[in-house]
Amino acid sequence: MDKKWWKESIVYQIYPRSFKDSNGDGIGDLNGITEKMGYLQELGINVLWLSPVYESPNDDNGYDISDYQAIMKEFGTMEDFDRMLKAAHDHGIKLVMDLVVNHTSDEHPWFVESRKSMDNPYRDYYIWRPAKDGKKPNNWGSCFSGPAWEFDEETQMYYLHLFSKKQPDLNWDNPKVRQEVFDMMNWWLEKGVDGFRMDVISLISKEPDLPDAPAGINGYASFNAPANGPHVHEYLQEMREKVLNNADTITVGECSGVTLEEAKKYARSDGKELNMVFQFEHMDVDADGSNKWTKKKMDLRDMKSVLTKWQKGLEDIAWNSLFWENHDQPRSVSRFGNDSPEYREISAKMLATCLHMMQGTPYVYQGEELGMTNAPFASVDQFRDLDSINAYRELVEEQNVFTAEEMMSFLRYKSRDNARTPFQWDDSENGGFTTGEPWIMVNPNYTEINAKNQLEDPDSVFHYYQKLIQLRKEKELIVYGIYDLLLPESKEIYAYTRTLGDEKLITICNFSEQEVEMEIPEEFLEGNYLISNYPEQGICSKMTLRPYEAFVIEK
Ligand code: NOJ
Numbered sequence: 360m361d362k363k364w365w366k367e368s369i370v371y372q373i374y375p376r377s378f379k380d381s382n383g384d385g386i387g388d389l390n391g392i393t394e395k396m397g398y399l400q401e402l403g404i405n406v407l408w409l410s411p412v413y414e415s416p417n418d419d420n421g422y423d424i425s426d427y428q429a430i431m432k433e434f435g436t437m438e439d440f441d442r443m444l445k446a447a448h449d450h451g452i453k454l455v456m457d458l459v460v461n462h463t464s465d466e467h468p469w470f471v472e473s474r475k476s477m478d479n480p481y482r483d484y485y486i487w488r489p490a491k492d493g494k495k496p497n498n499w500g501s502c503f504s505g506p507a508w509e510f511d512e513e514t515q516m517y518y519l520h521l522f523s524k525k526q527p528d529l530n531w532d533n534p535k536v537r538q539e540v541f542d543m544m545n546w547w548l549e550k551g552v553d554g555f556r557m558d559v560i561s562l563i564s565k566e567p568d569l570p571d572a573p574a575g576i577n578g579y580a581s582f583n584a585p586a587n588g589p590h591v592h593e594y595l596q597e598m599r600e601k602v603l604n605n606a607d608t609i610t611v612g613e614c615s616g617v618t619l620e621e622a623k624k625y626a627r628s629d630g631k632e633l634n635m636v637f638q639f640e641h642m643d644v645d646a647d648g649s650n651k652w653t654k655k656k657m658d659l660r661d662m663k664s665v666l667t668k669w670q671k672g673l674e675d676i677a678w679n680s681l682f683w684e685n686h687d688q689p690r691s692v693s694r695f696g697n698d699s700p701e702y703r704e705i706s707a708k709m710l711a712t713c714l715h716m717m718q719g720t721p722y723v724y725q726g727e728e729l730g731m732t733n734a735p736f737a738s739v740d741q742f743r744d745l746d747s748i749n750a751y752r753e754l755v756e757e758q759n760v761f762t763a764e765e766m767m768s769f770l771r772y773k774s775r776d777n778a779r780t781p782f783q784w785d786d787s788e789n790g791g792f793t794t795g796e797p798w799i800m801v802n803p804n805y806t807e808i809n810a811k812n813q814l815e816d817p818d819s820v821f822h823y824y825q826k827l828i829q830l831r832k833e834k835e836l837i838v839y840g841i842y843d844l845l846l847p848e849s850k851e852i853y854a855y856t857r858t859l860g861d862e863k864l865i866t867i868c869n870f871s872e873q874e875v876e877m878e879i880p881e882e883f884l885e886g887n888y889l890i891s892n893y894p895e896q897g898i899c900s901k902m903t904l905r906p907y908e909a910f911v912i913e914k
Contacts, residue, residue, distance in 0.1 A: 360839045365554075365609040365634050366678060367838050369828050370455070370722045371404040374686045375412055375434055376420055377781045378725055380793035387781070387792070389435040393443045398810065400450040402728060402821070403828035406609060407447055408455040408556050410686055412440065416466050418525035419503075419745055420779075421457075422558065423464035427543045444551055453553035455609060460540045461559045462526040469539075470527050474511050474518070483533050486519040486565065498571045500579025504749035507582060519569075521562060521582040523745055531563040531594055544602045554609035557633070560595070561614040561621070564588030575649045576760060577753055586616025592624050595632040611680055611720075612636045619672040626677035635678040635720060641665045642688060652750060652761065652769040657695060659850055659870050667855075670718055670842040679719030683710055684727045689777040693733035697872060702907055703730055703808075708823045708892035709868050709909035713853055715827040716866040716911055718842050723824065726782050729813055730820040733777040734802040736770060739763075743799045747774040785811035826890055834889075836862045836913075851875045852904065863914040864889065869904040876903055879912075886912040 379391030389412065399407065411421035414429040421431060430440050447454045463470055472481035488496035488508075496517055499507040501524070508517040509524040519528045529536050544555065565585045572580035595612075603610060612625050614636040626635045644661040647653040673679050683691035692698050696706030707730030715721050736742060739751050747770050754760040761769070771777075776799060783805040784791030790805030802808075813819035831837045840857030851871040857864050865883050869875055878901055888895050891910035896902065898912060 360675070361628055362839070363634070364607075365406075366720060367832070368406045368453075368609070368720055369404045369831060370406040370408055370611075370720060371399055371402070372408045372410065372685055372722055372724045374410045374725060374779060376410075376798065377779050377792070379782065379784070380795065380797075383793060383795040384433065385793050385795040385797045386433045388433065389430070389439040389443045393439070393446045396443075396446045396450045396452065399452060401814075401825070402723075403825050403832070404723060405451060406453045406455055406553070408611075408722070409457060411457045411459055413459075416464055416525065418464070418523050420743075422459050423462070423466075423523070423526045424459055425464040425466040425468075428546060441550075448551070453609065454551075455554045455556050455611075456547055456552050457558060458544065458555040458560075459558040460529060461562050462520065462522060462528045465525045465527055473527075474513055477514055477516075484530055484536050485527050486530050487514070487516045488519070488569070489516050497569045498574060498578075498580050499569070499584050500575065500577065500582060502582035503746045504577065504753040506579055519565075521559070521585070528565075529563070532565075532567075532590065537594060537597065541598060541601045544598070545605060548602065548606045548608070553606075555611075557610065557612045559615055560612040560633075561586045561591060561617050561625075561636075562588070564590040564594060577758065581616075581649055583616035586614075587618070587621045592632060595625065599631055608634075610634045614638060619668065622669075622673065623677050626673070628675075628677060635680045637680050637682065637685075638669060640669070645694065651773055652754065652766065654768060654772050659853060660848065662695070663844060663847060663853055666717070667842075667844045667847070670844075670855075674718070674841060679717070680722060681714050681717050681719040682722040682724070683714055684724035684778060685722070686724070686778050687775050688724075689773050689775075690731055690733045691727065692730050693777070694772070695870070697907065698732040702872065703732065704820055705892055706907040707820045709870070709907045711820075711824055711827055712866060712890065712892065712909035712911065713868040715824075715831065716837060716857065716864070717855075718838075718840065718857070721828075721831070724778065726778075728821050728824040729783065729808055729810060731780075731783060731808060732802065732804060733771065734780045734800060736767070736774065736776065736800070739767065739770075741800055742770065742774060742776050744774060744776045744779065747776055783809040785809050823890075823892065830889055835859060836864060840864070845880075846877075849875075852877055856880075864911055865914075866909070866911050867904065868909040869907055872906045874903050874905060876901060882914055883912045886914045889913050 376387050378387040380387050381390035412434050413424045414426035415421045469481050469484045472479050473485045495508040501507045503523050565588050572584035610633045612633045617638050622636050625633050645655050645657040692707045696710050755766045780802045781792035786806045789801050813821035836859045840859040843856045845854040853868040889911040893908050
């Protein structure tokens with residue numbers, strides 16, 4: 360097994376808008392992050408991934424960039440950034456930037472030029488097509504509802520936007536575009552950043568004839584239709600040579616629509632492209648086909664089968680990223696655990712155990728380490744996320760696919776805004792996030808769930824995460840051990856082993872509210888607990904697992 364520092368790291372994701380506001384404008388900022396570096400060090404993480412902090416009109420909260428080499432005004436200045444980077448490094452934390460280069464903002468100077476005329480030097484930086492038989496060039500849909508094509512009056516042509524119409528797709532087939540992106544990346548590396556999380560990087564190369572794809576519930580094909588296009592690997596190899604090899608970087612590709620076979624190319628251990636990918640199959644186990652708007656609960660057997668497929672499929676070939684949450688997903692304790700007062704903490708710890716004992720680099724999303732929950736959004740005007748707002752408009756108001764009540768219940772369960780409510784620092788007003796008016800509602804449960812309480816309580820979810828992170832740093836078995844699933848048919852128990860030479864551990868997680876019996880394999884009967892979310896009950900051949908109980912035994 361090829362040892363690498365990025366395989367041994369634990370990454371923490373910050374959504375800057377919602378982390379910590381230092382100047383009372385209701386929006387989190389870079390100085391807020393700098394202030395909290397000690398907190399992150401105490402948790403034990405050693406890599407920080409920042410969601411975008413660049414200049415942006417904020418149609419999609421910074422995922423629509425108008426200047427890749429400037430800081431968003433609400434977040435601070437380049438001097439604040441430099442101070443934050445230094446503080447991170449002083450705390451032993453590496454910094455990963457979010458690289459959003461499938462698209463720019465429509466306010467980026469390249470697009471402002473591109474739309475001016477057919478012979479503008481920037482025309483070919485984007486994907487322009489004429490109408491086809493008087494209609495849009497194909498049936499692709501935007502990730503945020505409606506078609507992926509916008510008609511532009513100026514030149515009477517359509518441009519492609521797989522996300523909002525304020526996020527036109529760059530034309531990666533144009534070598535000038537690639538060179539601009541590579542130069543910009545090198546500029547950040549020279550500044551001292553340590554790597555990149557690459558936004559929807561699997562979408563950058565489109566089939567030249569842009570073929571139609573199967574349509575979903577709103578009549579359009581998924582934004583994922585162009586995933587893993589004809590030149591994506593070639594372009595990433597070029598990026599590796601021209602940029603990534605210039606420093607000791609960590610790279611993770613957000614790969615919507617990635618298959619196991621494709622992931623082996625993106626994240627192959629020969630190091631020609633990326634270090635690892637985010638795959639999303641386990642985020643779809645509670646979807647209704649391609650429709651995420653449902654309250655369907657996952658069947659644990661599906662979750663196990665997907666995660667096991669990735670654990671075994673990449674074994675010795677490529678490297679997994681492990682995550683339950685990010686800024687696009689609801690809170691995991693509300694989704695896969697149980698956020699009732701009785702089980703919230705115990706099930707949050709269970710989920711953490713299940714994920715952090717797997718093979719791959721774990722990602723912790725801000726607030727997950729406190730067991731933060733989904734928020735009680737009561738009306739549609741409380742949402743800020745364009746995905747949620749557009750879906751409501753399209754599926755309720757325009758197409759009558761769902762009633763308003765149905766859609767509100769789906770949004771409460773799945774909206775991205777569940778992950779974007781402010782970080783809960785303490786029990787003062789607004790959870791200590793801001794002294795001003797927060798840009799999005801604060802989850803009222805901040806009076807109970809907050810970092811201050813948890814730092815004072817040795818039994819808190821925070822301290823449990825801290826222990827899991829510490830264990831991974833101490834034991835190569837947890838980083839490099841081979842994963843094997845036990846009990847694939849159990850609807851309640853997720854159990855697996857990890858093996859490295861003579862060392863072996865077993866992770867046992869009860870995903871249900873019921874007590875369940877489990878036979879413990881003999882080789883672990885003389886073993887030791889590494890961690891447990893209940894008081895240890897003594898190891899014996901038949902154990903009764905308490906609701907949401909989780910523990911790890913080392914042989
Ligand atoms: C994926 C990002 O994670 C998401 O937040 C964003 O809206 C889209 N890409 C578009 O950049």
